[in-house]
């Protein structure tokens with residue numbers, strides 16, 4: 001129960017859709033979503049396959065709690081070999097699509113092969129068809145979603161699609177559902193585009209059952225009470241969203257600025273949550289219209305924003321004058337501090353374009369930041385940049401490049417390579433602020449030491465969500481640790497990684513963990529699912545998933561040498577703030593981390609670890 | 616002596632009337648501590664969740680014993696988080 005016990009296998013080469021029973025032995029060991037789909041992927045593809053080869057597969061997966069009445073239980077993930085990284089990719093999204101998929105009786109959809117011409121998958125409960133998408137090819141996420149709903153005459157259909165960026169091979173293209181919720185990282189949308197798969201549209205009304213309904217209702221209600229009573233999830237996140245971190249991280253001296261050259265941004269306050277709430281001069285209205293919630297969420301951290309109608313980006317462009325998905329912290333950082341741009345409306349516009357055309361704002365903004373540094377160094381000139389002055393701080397360069405990258409055109413297509421390939425192309429590989437090809441998010445590993453280890457060891461390339469030690473090192477959740485020291489960080493990172501892998505496999509949002517511990521989550525999973533889902537079982541599952549992902553990466557050709565940070569973080573000391581004079585202490589943390597993981601000195605799980613985890 | 620006080624999120628409403636943005640200069644006693652500044656501004660103590668002196672975290676138990684120097688920056692937030 002809780003699992004629908006059914007997957008849909010879609011062979012795009014043959015044009016077939018086949019239902020199969022879920023492998024319940026695997027479900028009991030990998031839970032669902034991230035863990036279970038990784039198990040399927042690693043069993044079914046050659047780890048060395050080119051991510052854009054038809055031999056790569058793409059899996060959309062829900063968790064056992066997806067579609068239930070647990071808070072935030074609308075999540076799904078997209079799992080594949082990432083186009084940006086060549087590593088295991090798993091990108092998690094909220095909105096309403098995951099719930100619809102589960103209600104169509106699906107734990108997973110596995111896409112294999114490549115269609116000969118653009119198609120979209122339409123699912124109406126048990127009825128599944130591949131339909132012609134040539135009319136949507138070349139159009140945005142927004143137009144595709146609206147077009148499909150209109151074509152089927154059903155506004156209740158939920159759609160996940162790619163924009164033009166995913167069709168054109170932009171390496172960090174996303175899968176966007178519900179207009180502005182994205183499975184954002186690692187280029188999962190690029191893989192979808194390589195399969196000629198434009199969209200997945202679902203109508204599901206079958207309902208979701210659980211193993212022990214009275215116990216589940218009790219556990220879910222208790223969980224909601226914890227979220228409501230907690231000052232962060234009950235008040236802070238709904239009122240200010242994740243963007244409240246902009247000033248916090250800047251004050252802490254860990255806000256990567258201008259391609260990580262600096263770690264404090266003088267324009268931070270202009271692009272913060274507080275700035276989004278300030279009435280603007282032109283119409284007296286603030287950027288922030290309201291907050292928003294994903295399916296079943298009782299936190300509602302989402303932002304809905306408008307752009308000043310007199311701003312150069314939207315004058316005479318009414319389609320961008322409407323309220324749409326606003327800035328989250330990561331996007332505001334990448335589009336703002338990483339590029340030195342402090343124009344809130346320009347950032348909001350670039351964010352709209354990222355949603356409209358399906359590009360990851362983190363990788364996009366960070367890559368623009370790298371291009372700006374190369375422009376300043378004279379390695380890239382306006383000639384290469386198609387006439388654009390790619391200067392740090394230029395709002396116009398940022399918004400022009402967002403539009404070009406979204407369409408995969410001109411210098412925007414070069415930005416679409418991601419910072420690793422772009423910097424290699426121009427002979428400056430050291431300027432790519434990435435790990436395993438994926439750009440860093442919004443925390444500097446010198447100012448928050450645990451995040452350096454987090455990025456270096458993240459299985460999907462640099463990522464904050466694999467072990468969000470910021471919670472402990474900065475925010476004191478569950479307890480405060482010193483961000484400037486390396487002691488204890490190996491254990492902290494491992495603990496966050498294992499717990500997060502379990503949460504990501506359950507169908508709920510990781511933001512619940514600002515209030516919930518596994519003690520709050522385990523009773524909900526245990527009541528919903530057959531089997532024993534104690535805290536210990538969840539932690540063991542999380543550790544198993546982490547090691548399975550690691551094994552895939554090793555088989556794909558990664559080694560311990562890839563658990564590294566760019567020279568800038570290892571050699572150039574922070575110039576200001578509390579971390580002034582510090583570099584990343586990765587070399588101190590990594591050996592201890594390997595030891596705690598039960599890995600060899602080269603970062604390979606030992607035979608003992610493999611058998612202990614029953615891999 | 617004069618210090619820079621920065622109040623964010625819901626604490627901003629406790630900034631002196633007419634303050635632009637989230638920060639202001641504040642005249643404080645020579646022996647000021649984060650605890651005395653919190654009292655001087657009438658901030659609800661429970662809402663002063665994250666207190667940073669020149670960017671460095673001050674534990675609740677250390678707020679009355681940490682000296683502030685002329686020109687220091689004291690920044691405070693209610694319980695917040697992000698990702």
Ligand code: SF4
Pocket residue numbers: 072094095292293294295297298299300301302509510511512
């Ligand atoms: S906390 Fe935010 S991201 Fe998570 S489910 Fe709720 S609205 Fe969506």
